[in-house]
Amino acid sequence: MNLTLLLSEKSARKNSSPMGKNQKNQQPIIKLENISKIYYLGDEKVKAVQNVSIDIFKKEYISILGASGSGKSTLMYLIGLLEIPTSGNIYLNNKDISKLSDKQLSELRNEYVGFVFQSFNLINKFTVWENILLPTKYRKSKINFNPEKKAEELLKQFGIYDRKDFFPNKISGGQQQRVAIARAIIMNPKILFADEPTGNLDSKTGPEILTILESLHKKFDTTIIMVTHEKEIAKRAEKQIYIKDGKLVKKYL
Amino acid sequence: MKTKNGLSHLLNTTFANFKRNKARTILTSLGIMIGVLSVVLLIALGLGLKNYLKEQFENLGSNLIIVFPGNVFNEEGGGGANFGAGFAGGANFDEKDVQNLKKIPEADYVVPAFFKSITIEAGSEKTSGYVQGTSEKLFPLLNNQLVAGRFFTKSDVQRKTKNAVLGLTLAETLFINPERAIGKTIKASDQRFKIIGVIEKTGDREMDNTANVPYKSTFGKLNPDKTFFTIYLGTNNEENITTVKEKAKKILLKRYDKDSFSVTEQTEILSTVNQIFTIVNSILVAIGSISLIVGGIGIMNIMYATVTERTKEIGIRRAIGATQKDILNQFLAEAVILSVFGGLLGLILASLIVLAIRTVFPATINLLAVTLAFGVSTIIGVFFGVFPARRAAKLTPIEAIRFQ
Numbered sequence: 001m002n003l004t005l006l007l008s009e010k011s012a013r014k015n016s017s018p019m020g021k022n023q024k025n026q027q028p029i030i031k032l033e034n035i036s037k038i039y040y041l042g043d044e045k046v047k048a049v050q051n052v053s054i055d056i057f058k059k060e061y062i063s064i065l066g067a068s069g070s071g072k073s074t075l076m077y078l079i080g081l082l083e084i085p086t087s088g089n090i091y092l093n094n095k096d097i098s099k100l101s102d103k104q105l106s107e108l109r110n111e112y113v114g115f116v117f118q119s120f121n122l123i124n125k126f127t128v129w130e131n132i133l134l135p136t137k138y139r140k141s142k143i144n145f146n147p148e149k150k151a152e153e154l155l156k157q158f159g160i161y162d163r164k165d166f167f168p169n170k171i172s173g174g175q176q177q178r179v180a181i182a183r184a185i186i187m188n189p190k191i192l193f194a195d196e197p198t199g200n201l202d203s204k205t206g207p208e209i210l211t212i213l214e215s216l217h218k219k220f221d222t223t224i225i226m227v228t229h230e231k232e233i234a235k236r237a238e239k240q241i242y243i244k245d246g247k248l249v250k251k252y253l
Numbered sequence: 254m255k256t257k258n259g260l261s262h263l264l265n266t267t268f269a270n271f272k273r274n275k276a277r278t279i280l281t282s283l284g285i286m287i288g289v290l291s292v293v294l295l296i297a298l299g300l301g302l303k304n305y306l307k308e309q310f311e312n313l314g315s316n317l318i319i320v321f322p323g324n325v326f327n328e329e330g331g332g333g334a335n336f337g338a339g340f341a342g343g344a345n346f347d348e349k350d351v352q353n354l355k356k357i358p359e360a361d362y363v364v365p366a367f368f369k370s371i372t373i374e375a376g377s378e379k380t381s382g383y384v385q386g387t388s389e390k391l392f393p394l395l396n397n398q399l400v401a402g403r404f405f406t407k408s409d410v411q412r413k414t415k416n417a418v419l420g421l422t423l424a425e426t427l428f429i430n431p432e433r434a435i436g437k438t439i440k441a442s443d444q445r446f447k448i449i450g451v452i453e454k455t456g457d458r459e460m461d462n463t464a465n466v467p468y469k470s471t472f473g474k475l476n477p478d479k480t481f482f483t484i485y486l487g488t489n490n491e492e493n494i495t496t497v498k499e500k501a502k503k504i505l506l507k508r509y510d511k512d513s514f515s516v517t518e519q520t521e522i523l524s525t526v527n528q529i530f531t532i533v534n535s536i537l538v539a540i541g542s543i544s545l546i547v548g549g550i551g552i553m554n555i556m557y558a559t560v561t562e563r564t565k566e567i568g569i570r571r572a573i574g575a576t577q578k579d580i581l582n583q584f585l586a587e588a589v590i591l592s593v594f595g596g597l598l599g600l601i602l603a604s605l606i607v608l609a610i611r612t613v614f615p616a617t618i619n620l621l622a623v624t625l626a627f628g629v630s631t632i633i634g635v636f637f638g639v640f641p642a643r644r645a646a647k648l649t650p651i652e653a654i655r656f657q
Contacts, residue, residue: 082572082650102577109650110574121569121654125269137262138574183573 028055035088048074063237071246114184118196122168154182174205284548285595292541293603299534301616318486345480362487386471402450410467417446422461549633556641568653581646588638596630
């Protein structure tokens with residue numbers, strides 16, 4: 001199956017769940033249909049996500065708010081193609097992702113989505129420079145931009161160009177998170193996922209990182225999906241999804 | 254561009270990992286190194302031994318038939334199946350056998366040989382060599398050429414003269430210059446012999462270290478039983494070889510049973526020697542391979558540890574677009590490079606050892622050994638690396654990334 005075709009597929013399916021005025025006639029880029037995720041911790045059955053249906057549209061800035069253990073991260077990973085649901089269907093541009101091969105899924109993770117994690121998740125044996133370029137190494141087809149030049153631009157834009165030959169554990173948390181963002185967006189993803197991106201940062205650098213994410217959303221129309229347990233941070237997004245015990249709730253308490 | 258990019262990243266990652274775990278990398282490679290070292294060395298020594306023996310027989314010349322005690326080189330016993338019967342317990346040939354064999358019209362040469370390993374003295378010099386009691390016909394039969402002096406003659410044999418014709422190595426050991434040996438006396442087991450000739454180098458280590466004397470002169474102290482270990486038969490016409498062989502067998506069967514002697518052509522001996530050494534070499538290599546397997550298990554062990562250690566890294570890579578195959582290739586590449594690196598070290602070390610012992614023993618490293626070293630270490634890398642690599646590849650991205 002041709003992936004480019006999949007990604008550029010024009011709307012063939014009528015959108016039945018309007019989420020906002022401007023999306024009424026729009027087609028969701030990701031659609032979760034009755035998704036559940038169950039896993040086992042030893043003998044204990046954990047229902048991390050239960051019967052969740054969400055539509056995500058182009059250019060959205062969504063926060064997923066929930067307490068620790070509420071299943072919010074699992075939900076994000078399901079949307080971000082890192083996790084396979086136990087039941088239910090996920091459609092990416094109307095295509096059922098359960099029908100995709102590992103290679104196709106990997107290609108989507110490589111080009112279509114980007115991830116920013118609470119603990120940065122940089123590879124410590126590689127320099128900042130190598131970490132940022134890592135996604136370009138897994139691109140299977142030709143890259144239509146100069147990866148080095150792009151990396152340089154991003155580093156300069158984030159004010160950490162002088163750190164490019166440092167190893168991640170030699171720079172500050174805020175700098176590490178910038179590197180992680182640069183790595184997440186070097187392939188120009190359509191959707192950027194952020195899992196508690198400020199969780200390991202102090203009160204000064206945290207908002208700075210959020211500002212960077214928001215500027216990406218504004219400048220490049222990148223869809224942002226951010227997981228947080230802080231109401232204040234969640235409020236910055238255009239739309240909030242509340243989750244409790246693996247289920248979507250109307251209001252967050 | 255795509256593959257080049259991927260490959261360079263693969264190698265880059267591999268070496269970054271090795272650099273971070275230098276001690277572990279070296280120790281793991283050491284296992285394979287020792288394995289390859291032992292296999293290559295065993296092959297080299299086995300081949301050396303084979304070549305050494307081959308040389309010995311090839312130097313005897315072609316139209317040659319050898320009568321041995323025992324049935325080591327029997328056609329039916331080929332491959333050393335009756336090795337136990339061996340030389341020991343075989344026939345002790347004597348002058349009567351020689352007389353009988355001389356009745357074969359096609360046999361142009363019938364040469365008895367009594368052979369004894371002994372200390373040979375000349376003045377204050379002393380060396381271990383051999384005394385061969387034989388007839389004057391040995392020299393033309395084996396195509397011996399003189400460096401100095403003369404051969405002994407039929408009359409020397411009949412008159413039991415104490416004259417000796419020395420191999421070149423023996424002459425040089427005792428007198429440095431073979432010319433100077435002529436006329437000098439050597440002593441072997443209280444028997445004194447006068448040196449009348451020195452033979453050109455034959456390439457046969459034993460022959461070159463032998464004092465050839467008239468066989469009748471050895472009767473007594475050196476050869477009290479008046480027996481011969483070997484009788485050489487030769488023909489001037491190659492077509493007669495089979496006839497001579499058959500007739501010799503018939504004659505000897507009158508005195509000995511069929512298992513106590515063998516009549517063999519040189520080519521048969523060579524093929525038997527080859528067969529024996531192919532088996533011996535295979536056994537040696539099989540034993541050496543055990544250490545290769547142990548080395549491989551070492552690699553597998555380390556690769557499993559590495560996969561666990563780098564689970565989070567695997568998760569991160571998967572999250573940014575690495576396929577299962579990318580991860581598999583990464584770990585497989587590391588296992589193979591580790592293994593081949595060890596193999597290379599083992600090969601280098603083995604070459605140095607072979608180079609060092611070459612002065613005393615004709616050990617050889619051949620293409621087979623080199624191919625084997627690389628082939629086997631690659632296969633071991635793949636075989637023992639694929640299980641850990643598959644475990645790495647099968648990890649789901651998120652499980653891996655959450656791994657602490």
